Amino acid sequence: MTAMGAPVDSIDAMSSDIAKRVDRILQKRGAQSGQLIHVLQDVNDELGWLPLESLRLVADGLGVPLSRVASVSTFYKAFSTRPRGRRIVRVCMGTACYVRGAREVTEEATRELGIQSGETTADGEMTLETVNCLGACALGPVMVSGSVVIGHLEAGAVGKALEELKRGNQEGARALGGECVEQLPELKSPEDLQSWRNQTRGRASGPVRQALVCAGTGCRAAGAVKVSEALARWIEASGSESRIGLEVKETGCHGFCEKGPLVVVRPEETLYVGVKESDASEIVERTLARGEPISRLLCADASSRRRVLRWPELPFYAEQRRVVLRNAGRIDPASLTDYVASGGYDALSRVLRTMSPEGVIEEIARSGLRGRGGAGYPTGLKWKRCAEAVGGNRVIVCNGDEGDPGAYMDRSLIEADPHSVLEGMIIGAYAIGATTGHIYIRHEYPLALEQMGRAVSEARRAGLLGRAILGSRMDFDVSMTRGGGAFVCGEETALLASIEGKPGRPRPRPPYPTERGLFDLPTVINNVETLASVTRILEMGAAAYAAIGTERSKGTKIFSLVGKARNTGLVEVPMGTSIRDLVEKVGGGVPRGRKLKAVQIGGPSGGCLPESELDRPVDYEALGEAGAIMGSGGIIVMDDRTCMVDVARYFTDFLEKESCGKCTPCRDGLRELRENLETVTLGRATAGGLDEIEEMARAIGLGSLCGLGRTAVNPVLSTLRHFRAEYLSHVEDGKCPAGVCRELARFRVNERCNGCGLCREACPVNAISGETRSPHAIAQESCVRCGACLDVCHRGGIDILSRRELEEAAMEVAS
Template identity: 50%
Template sequence: MIQRGHILVCSGTGCVSSGCVKVVEALTENMEKHKIEKEFKIIKTGCHGFCEMGPIVIVYPEGTFYCRVTPEDTAKIVEEHLLKGRIVKDLLYTPPQGEQKIPSYKEIDFYKKQQRIALRNCGYINPEDINEYIGKGGYEALGKVLTQMTPQEVIEEMKKSGLRGRGGGGFPTGLKWEFASKSQSDKKYVICNADEGDPGAFMDRSILEGDPHSLIEGMIIAGYAIGADEGYVYVRAEYPLAIKRLKTAIKQAEEYGLLGEDILGTGFNFTLHIKEGAGAFVCGEETALMASIEGKRGMPRPRPPFPAVKGLWDKPSNINNVETFANVPVIYEKGADWFASLGTEKSKGTKVFALTGKINNTGLAEVPMGITIREIIYDIGGGITNNRKFKAVQIGGPSGGCIPEELLDLPIDYDSLLDAGAMMGSGGLVVMDDTTCMVDLAKFFLNFTQAESCGKCTPCREGTKRMLEILERITEGNGREGDIELLEEIGETVKLTSLCGLGQTAPNPILSTIKYFRSEYEAHINEKRCPAGLCAALTTYKIDPEKCIGCTACVRVCPVNAIKGEVKKLHEINPEVCIKCGACVEKCKFNAIFKG
């Protein structure tokens, strides 16, 4: 039987939650029903990126892109497309601005400006089959490195590439490797930080689920460069699918002689272990992470000495995150000059972003450094949901900062974001519209970091708590004159005196929102008003006499009987009884109820 094609079904966590498992089962049943199960091979891939449109099914050789596929839709795909060669048009992607059906993902705006390096195989191969990774050129870079290059040559090539760490601060990867290589010791370690704890971030998880061998290959190359024979992947236990696929990949690499002793007959040894973390955000900090691997409480320690000198079990160690390691094989396969030709002068290559929040196209996007925020949000992200007005974007998670509308054309690179009061971070990008209260947003992120503080150092433990108390007072209508200045003073102190990166960056959301949205803080404090109408204590519901027709719909839905009025007569809301649940606003068909 000749195989006529294959069917890719996105099976990352996002599509699993959307029902892709049942889609695969239904596809299999329908293909068996028509006796074509041997003519088309179903391949369960990792995340294809366009999470908003999942579950995603791509039929080759045509490359037809079907989105939001349900188990019931599979009968049409089999009977129409596979048997009769006719595309099922109602399952194709339709852009928000038109009715045109787009059959290929390459023609969809979400993908047009992307350039995939770290995500090169995600969504295209079976992550649980090492042969598919090898078929895409996998482990060729490892073979080249081990047989044709000295460790020092490997480090020089990495320095030449300009790759900077993708986990937060953007420290040059080649320099980090060089520091570890120069440390003298009988034992060294390579560590992968896969403790992705930022709200809304899922870049590392998607690589682990969709292309785990790229991480493994990158870590082996790093081990050879610095003289390490053992590595650890520290991954949060909340990523069960990622852990499962990584374990499978490690086992397969060992069976193929690509991991373990005498790799490719070169005499180089490298073993790899998985350490499951309990989900503490502070363990994303490298010294706290190493303490956790050692079985201790995950708490940071002062530096120096840095991990390159004294790391895991007091041995020299190199730590990079998943996305950084995923870039490594490509650099040695295509050359440092090729990688350095991408991006900007000081920020080379590409960056993966997780697009979440009030944006039409949620998902993962890998773009060249230097692209503007506007291009990501409007060209790739499809703009703001419900055609609302863009207000701000939080870049870098709880450690990052808010970028306002006037900076939409800011190029995304490490230095530009720092100058704007934000940071690249791991790549979380949360979009907000004009219904977002920036004071409440700052409180949300600070509440997260305050709860995740390990409590070891006083500035972080006490400083974040005091700032959170002030923000809570402001949003409850009890803000006082001088609160803004006090937030700024405490925030700068916490940044300068905290022990680790968590405390040093925790004030960023507060300081950046004060910088760009100071008027909202002033309205909360001085006018006892929330401009966005989000803070319940500062919001009252009112009825527009010009729009109210007295239909009584709001009266019937109010849970506390705060609305009074007769049929066809103007209604009134008692502000002392109203609990501000918003049920009346949702029920009113005439937009007669508004927040005052």
């Protein structure tokens, strides 16, 4: 044996180890080419990345050409083509996090770890990644590692946070309650369902008082699980007599994510916000046992500062109309029993018993429901087309690939009330005659995947999926697909390609999926919120649903209200509510006395509306006229510290990275557009630069293949339309009025400074000096123009200047 022998042996050993591990996965998944993405996901989880050798094993195992496996594995972000560290730290760069300083957090993490995003530290300990949106928008900026979510993270605290993670401080990480298998009845008829409901209702009316702990992603990150455990412990400890009738329940998202962890005590409907583990004993002793409110835990109304006892009276909730979200925060999403007790699957049972498939389609058409995924296509019409299409089997797909950064209603709905989505899907399947369904959920949403997985398996066990559902002649079952981390897969034809195990590149329509969809079968693709609305419509009746909303947009819409608003969270309002009411009444306006500047609606392909457009109602057409879109319903509030050129650059950069690369205008045009926008933010654009930007944007919008490219230019076109002056001030005066573009912005203390010292403390590079109570000064040579001083100053004591203005001012002083 030579000296070289040892490493060769160990490489062989490693290879055979990889072979064994891949083989196990192949056996579990079954060797069908349609399993490609699932298998790659498993291998990626197992090995931490995808060595070329593993791809070869997968290709051989599934009988798929290696070139195709390589193509798929390099398309999706969830797959890593290089080794990663033991711990992966992700910083969310979603829009909501971005406007709250995610860029600074990323920069700080880069500095602390000494690596760029996407790289791994030399010791193989940590990999730093930025992700598009983790759906924890109300907590932004957010950093996560494994199951640890760190919300409201300021750049200054990044070092400490990384230190904690390095030490392996995983507290708060807990798998979603051990797998407790509840006894479920087998439902063979509508009568079975009804009698089960009566039984569970009898049981449910048991407790005297209930503490509902919100355990959605937001509240979980803030420590909700510990609160709920502590409450349970204190109830247990409070003695056998007083314990009777007290109950703790973990629910899904309640919507008011900013103030989490939330606890609601019923029947009084008292809302406690920001609850800590240490509050548990007092809540049990005073509120649960005796019904006394605890004043310090109540939520203060953002504008009047008055503490509010019952949650429905808070302006955040009072202006809402919770139709689709009716169960969110009220039932245990992990319990089919709870869903049935609250009236769940009654609509399905009635549909199967009394309605024809055509009748269901008719009913949905009458309700005026339009697709909630963004484009607003009438749901009834889509179903009708699919039902009438030529072909035997039909398929229904639930699109839960919620890729818009800043929007998280689908995640929340699935986490809080998965059965209402599933019920809508079964009803849809009945209407179009589908026997199979697919639920596609982003891999960034582990809790949603888990809740939906449990809902599907419980429904199956109870006979709500499978053969002869509720004793009818309907057979239907669903399978789940975990998305691979590609924004474009929200586009329906790309989504179908992805389920089929191909790279998610869109294909031209027609033919529409309703004629030729998944594996060429007629297919209906509905968004999560749409399907949950279907359930609700069949419960309340089409006429009642259509009575809500405007002429052309019926019912309610869920928005995620995030960014620079006092109250951020998930809200549901009737269509037609004005944007201003949403932002000012529900959202409580802009905090810290800053001015509202713009509202960005509809995700990265949406538009930015200025303050003057805010009286528009939320309605598909009204938003379109102003250059925005309904999209999935993300509303991002921006204040005067947001630079609209930078926002346009941010979205273009996002979409450039998410372009699938198939057609030229989107793939290469967005890149050039982003470069051109960068020259503006760097102050290097020429006078003709804006025309060039506008022309390129128009060409991309006209010439792109799918909706992603065609709408990708909305942020640029809408900001050019409504905020042209701001662009011009970058180009002509070399000035960024918001003080965001670092190459341009210069800060100077003005005469309003009272020497409070806040800015001095906030400055990360100690560039501010001055005695307390006397005017401060900024040392320009060490200032990094992060704007931290501007954000903390209450008095408007800091001016934003251009470089030239600053120089002129300095000359004046000198002379």
